[in-house]
Structure formats: structure tokens, C-alpha cells
Amino acid sequence: MGPSPTQETPEPVPASQSDKRFLQALARRPVDRPPFWFMRQAGRYLPEYRAVRETAGGFLDLCYTPDFAVEVTLQPIRRYHMDAAILFADILVIPDALGQPVAYQAGEGPVLEPIRSAAAVARLQTGRVVDHLAPVFETLRRLRTDLPDDVALIGFAGAPWTVATYMVEGGGSPDHAVTKRWALGNEPGFETLIDMLVDATVDYLSAQIDAGAEAVQLFDTWAGALPASGFRRWCVEPTRRIVAALKDAHPGVPVIGFPRGVGANYLAYVKETGVDGISIDSSVSPAWAAATLQPLCAVQGNLDPQYLVTGGDAMLAEARSILEALSDGPYVFNLGHGIVPQTPPEHVAVLSDLLHGS
Numbered sequence: 114m115g116p117s118p119t120q121e122t123p124e125p126v127p128a129s130q131s132d133k134r135f136l137q138a139l140a141r142r143p144v145d146r147p148p149f150w151f152m153r154q155a156g157r158y159l160p161e162y163r164a165v166r167e168t169a170g171g172f173l174d175l176c177y178t179p180d181f182a183v184e185v186t187l188q189p190i191r192r193y194h195m196d197a198a199i200l201f202a203d204i205l206v207i208p209d210a211l212g213q214p215v216a217y218q219a220g221e222g223p224v225l226e227p228i229r230s231a232a233a234v235a236r237l238q239t240g241r242v243v244d245h246l247a248p249v250f251e252t253l254r255r256l257r258t259d260l261p262d263d264v265a266l267i268g269f270a271g272a273p274w275t276v277a278t279y280m281v282e283g284g285g286s287p288d289h290a291v292t293k294r295w296a297l298g299n300e301p302g303f304e305t306l307i308d309m310l311v312d313a314t315v316d317y318l319s320a321q322i323d324a325g326a327e328a329v330q331l332f333d334t335w336a337g338a339l340p341a342s343g344f345r346r347w348c349v350e351p352t353r354r355i356v357a358a359l360k361d362a363h364p365g366v367p368v369i370g371f372p373r374g375v376g377a378n379y380l381a382y383v384k385e386t387g388v389d390g391i392s393i394d395s396s397v398s399p400a401w402a403a404a405t406l407q408p409l410c411a412v413q414g415n416l417d418p419q420y421l422v423t424g425g426d427a428m429l430a431e432a433r434s435i436l437e438a439l440s441d442g443p444y445v446f447n448l449g450h451g452i453v454p455q456t457p458p459e460h461v462a463v464l465s466d467l468l469h470g471s
């Protein structure tokens with residue numbers, strides 16, 4: 114017996130045919146106003162997030178329980194009605210799924226048992242990524258029905274280089290020295306690790322798209338730590354392979370890259386990876402991005418998140434000047450990095466009002 118009519122949900126409209134403002138901008142089509150969303154728009158600056166976080170227990174329980182993950186994804190949309198919602202999860206679910214458990218300790222950030230040898234890389238379990246992350250796909254399926262009609266759904270993953278820094282250092286680190294020495298010194302094992310992460314990321318993002326993600330973003334937060342030659346090998350090349358595989362399996366689903374802190378190398382990244390959108394950090398001049406990057410792809414960014422802490426006229430003036438520089442080409446307003454926990458939610462409301470055009 115087939116499902117009863119009340120259980121049927123309509124087939125979602127493919128990203129390439131959607132009229133959502135965020136997807137239009139990524140497709141380089143004209144929009145009535147620039148779409149916007151904010152990196153880390155769900156998180157500790159919101160009291161309602163902190164309340165769910167307490168109920169959930171551990172941070173990974175929050176990521177792996179669809180009831181909670183759907184709720185915290187929707188929280189900023191209810192308050193500010195951004196043009197896109199980003200799946201609530203973390204870039205470190207990939208090491209967790211590969212069998213390198215991750216613990217999030219209050220005030221200290223993520224902690225992992227470091228992987229520093231070819232033998233340790235060989236012990237990772239590559240076959241179980243999609244099974245282990247099944248709750249994330251359920252979260253996406255529910256979001257696709259729960260989100261307002263005009264809000265796009267973004268999936269994401271960390272880029273291989275950035276995820277590898279956490280796996281090798283055992284958490285955050287000031288200079289990623291151990292990872293860099295392994296990568297740059299041509300010792301065995303590192304290339305295998307990156308190859309595994311490329312495959313895992315393709316599987317993970319493909320499954321996110323199958324579950325309803327309409328665009329995906331690759332966070333390469335520590336790309337700027339690499340020398341120029343290493344940048345090509347460990348940031349651009351793995352990203353190029355991921356983009357090519359995703360384009361093959363899901364043509365029409367836009368990919369946004371965020372290689373943070375790479376300066377003039379943003380241009381090489383855009384040219385060589387094939388991304389549809391480039392998220393720029395706050396150090397990049399919007400005028401330079403408009404002249405150099407926008408002819409090639411959509412640009413996203415780049416208000417410094419500290420402006421959202423100070424608020425007021427300084428924040429509004431800076432946002433207006435970024436809008437002015439970038440609004441003539443394909444553009445998505447965002448921050449140059451994630452919202453910080455000290456941000457007063459009222460300041461996000463003031464900025465959102467400006468971006469809504471009121």
C-alpha cells in the first residue's frame with residue numbers, strides 16, 4: 114500500500130530552478146536586493162540557543178539530534194528572516210565519523226586524540242561516513258519542509274586542509290605547526306589523509322544535497338596559514354576535486370568556497386577550483402573583489418564580525434559602504450567570519466533591517 118495523501122510531501126524545486134533570492138544571486142541572475150545571511154548565525158549569542166544547548170547535553174548531541182538541530186537552525190531565521198539558513202552541525206563531524214572521536218569542552222574548544230603518522234591515518238574508517246551522519250541528513254529533510262518558502266537551505270563541510278589541522282593538532286592551535294611540517298616535509302601519510310578527507314567530503318556533501326541542501330559551502334578557515342606553494346597543493350587542489358565531483362553528481366547546485374585569509378590568492382582559488390561563489394574575509398577590499406572576483410563568480414562577505422558587537426552608526430556605515438561596492442554584481446551580503454558570542458542580538462536586528470531595505 115502506498116503512502117496516504119496526507120503523508121506525501123511535494124518534491125522540492127531543484128536549486129537551479131528556484132526563484133529564492135540567495136540562489137538567484139549565486140546563479141549570477143539579477144535580484145531585487147542583495148540576499149544576506151551570517152556565518153555562525155545560530156549560536157551562543159542567542160539566549161534561545163543557549164537554552165537548547167543546555168537541554169541537549171553535549172555539543173555533538175545537539176548536532177546529531179534532529180529535533181534540536183532543526184530548532185537551532187530556525188532560531189535566527191525567526192528573529193531576522195535571513196535569505197538562507199545554514200544547517201546546524203560542525204566541520205568536525207567528519208573526523209568523528211571517520212572514527213577519531215571529538216569532544217567539545219566548555220571554554221577550550223574541540224579536543225581530539227591527535228593523528229600524526231601514516232599508521233594512524235590507515236586506522237581511520239572511511240566507509241562509515243554517510244551512515245554515521247544519518248541524523249544530519251534527517252535534519253536537512255525536516256528543514257526543507259519547515260523553512261519559509263523564500264529561505265534557501267545551505268549545507269556545509271570543512272575543507273580537507275582545515276579539518277586536517279584539527280585532526281593532526283588534536284584541536285585548535287595558534288600556528289598549525291605540526292600539520293604544516295607534516296604537509297610541507299613530504300613525510301608519508303599526510304597526502305593519504307587529505308585524499309580520505311576529499312572522498313569523505315564528497316560523500317557527505319552529496320548526501321546533504323540529496324537530503325535537501327540547495328547550496329553548499331566549504332569552510333577553509335586556516336587556508337591563510339599555508340605558504341603559496343602549499344596553498345595550491347593542500348587547499349586549491351583538494352577543493353577543485355571536491356567541486357568537480359559535486360558538479361558531476363549534482364549539476365546546478367552551487368558551491369561556495371571560503372579560503373579565509375589568502376589575500377590576492379582569492380583570485381587563483383576562484384579560477385582554479387571552479388566554485389560558484391567566493392566568501393571573502395574582512396581583510397579583502399570590497400572594491401578589489403568587485404573588480405577582480407565578481408566578473409568570475411558571485412562574491413559573499415565581508416563585514417568584520419566585531420562591527421556587530423559595537424553596533425551603531427559605525428556598523429551601519431561600514432555595511433552600506435560594502436553594499437555599495439558590491440551590489441552591482443552578483444553578491445550575497447555576509448560577514449568576513451562568524452558571529453562572535455559577545456554580539457548583542459539587537460545589533461543583528463538593526464543590521465538585518467538595513468539589509469531588508471527598511
Ligand code: CP3
Pocket residue numbers: 151152153154155156157166172199200201202203204205217221222223269285332334451
Ligand atoms: O550557524 C552556523 O554557522 C552553523 C553551524 C556551524 C558551527 N560551526 C556551529 C558551532 C558552522 C558552519 C561551524 C563551522 C566551523 N566549526 C568552523 C569553520 C568556520 C569558522 O568559524 O572558522 C570551524 C573552524 C569549526 C570548529 C569549531 N567548532 C570550533 C573551533 C569550535 C569551538 C570554538 C567556538 O567557536 O565555539 C566549535 C564549536 C561550535 N560549532 C559552536 C557552534 C555553535 C559552539 C559550541 C557551543 O555551543 O558550545
